[in-house]
Structures are given as C-alpha cells and as structure tokens.
Amino acid sequence: MSTYEKPDFWAIKAKKEGYPARSVYKLQEIDEKFHLIRKDLRVLDIGAAPGSWSLWILKRLGGTGFLSAVDLSPLGMSAPTENFFFIQGDLYNPAVRQALLDHGPYGLVVSDAAPSTTGNRIVDQGASEAIVEAIIGYSFATLKAGGAMVAKIFQGGAERELLDHMKEHFTQARAFKPKACRAESFETYLVATGFKGT
Numbered sequence: 592m593s594t595y596e597k598p599d600f601w602a603i604k605a606k607k608e609g610y611p612a613r614s615v616y617k618l619q620e621i622d623e624k625f626h627l628i629r630k631d632l633r634v635l636d637i638g639a640a641p642g643s644w645s646l647w648i649l650k651r652l653g654g655t656g657f658l659s660a661v662d663l664s665p666l667g668m669s670a671p672t673e674n675f676f677f678i679q680g681d682l683y684n685p686a687v688r689q690a691l692l693d694h695g696p697y698g699l700v701v702s703d704a705a706p707s708t709t710g711n712r713i714v715d716q717g718a719s720e721a722i723v724e725a726i727i728g729y730s731f732a733t734l735k736a737g738g739a740m741v742a743k744i745f746q747g748g749a750e751r752e753l754l755d756h757m758k759e760h761f762t763q764a765r766a767f768k769p770k771a772c773r774a775e776s777f778e779t780y781l782v783a784t785g786f787k788g789t
C-alpha cells in the first residue's frame with residue numbers, strides 16, 4: 592500500500608465525524624487561523640466534491656447565509672435544499688460561472704480545486720496556477736468589499752507572483768500550509784483577506 596492509499600489520522604477522523612474527505616481539516620485550520628466563516632455569510636466553494644468543505648461550511652453557517660458550490664463531479668453527501676446551490680460543471684465554463692455569479696455577491700470564495708495530475712510537475716503546476724488565476728477572477732467579479740478568498744496551489748511555481756497580484760486588491764495575502772496537508776504533498780493555500788472592492 593502506498594502512503595497515499597494508507598488511511599492516515601485525518602482520513603480516519605473524517606470518516607468517524609461523517610465527512611466524505613480528510614480535506615475538511617485543512618479548511619478548519621485555515622478558518623481557525625484567518626477567521627473567515629461567520630453566520631450570515633454568502634460563500635462560494637469551487638472544486639467542492641465530494642463535499643467535505645461544503646458540509647463544514649454549512650455547519651458553520653448553521654442555516655444562515657448561503658453556500659454555492661461547483662465541481663466536475665457530483666457531491667458525495669446529502670445536501671440541504673435551502674440556502675444551498677450546487678452546479679455540476681467546469682469552473683471555466685462561462686454558463687457555469689454565470690450561474691454561480693448570479694447567486695452572489697459573496698463574502699468568501701474558497702477553492703480546493705486541483706487539476707488531474709499527469710506526473711509532469713511543470714504541467715501540473717501550470718494547470719494549478721491556471722485554476723488559481725480563474726479563482727482570482729471569480730473573486731474580483733463577485734466579492735463584496737472586505738471579502739476574502741482561499742485557493743489551493745501546487746507549490747514551486749508562480750505563487751509569489753499570484754500573491755503579489757492578490758496584494759494589490761486585498762489588504763493581506765499570504766500562503767498557508769495546514770498541518771492536515773500530507774507531508775509529501777506540495778500543495779499550499781493562498782489566503783487573501785480584506786478585499787478592497789472593484
């Protein structure tokens with residue numbers, strides 16, 4: 592069994608606590624550090640399947656606010672019918688983008704979206720950077736002033752340039768790697784707060 596296949600502490604904990612994926616603990620840590628999710632917030636979750644982040648956000652919203660989510664794959668959780676909108680599709684598809692923007696504006700945009708990896712680090716990194724650029728585009732188009740964004744990126748490429756770009760539009764932007772990321776993984780999260788508005 593490879594390290595990736597072996598259920599680790601976080602995977603076992605997620606299963607016990609009813610989350611479809613261990614990634615929930617990454618968002619939890621990011622939120623503890625940056626205080627992003629609060630009642631009444633409208634949140635957009637991009638690359639949401641199987642749905643751990645969405646499930647956790649919905650719990651934190653406690654029936655208030657609103658959550659929109661998108662993924663190429665269906666969600667692997669039973670989603671509520673109220674205060675929630677899910678669209679199965681490609682984040683780059685203009686009709687999908689419009690449907691998500693129609694449910695905004697949002698106070699928070701989060702993305703755990705990751706490209707399918709090819710094994711070629713440069714290709715994979717480029718695809719991950721393209722996703723982050725798209726998430727920045729969504730954020731600029733839909734965030735309310737004071738809003739925040741979180742986007743996963745594969746490390747080792749253009750994260751410095753992307754952070755510099757984010758810093759022009761947010762009061763703060765930095766990379767943060769939660770402890771729940773696998774030790775061997777080269778992912779990190781770009782977190783920006785205090786959107787200055789368009």
Ligand SMILES: C[S@@+](CC[C@H](N)C(=O)[O-])C[C@H]1O[C@@H](n2cnc3c(N)ncnc32)[C@H](O)[C@@H]1O
Nearest residue numbers: 638640641642643644662663681682703704705
């Ligand atoms: C690591 S998973 C997200 C896990 C999720 N945060 C959770 O907690 O359950 C990454 C997701 O990004 C999605 N994804 C990748 N490229 C996408 C795209 N172009 N449009 C929509 N979703 C995409 C994948 O389908 C995959 O489900």
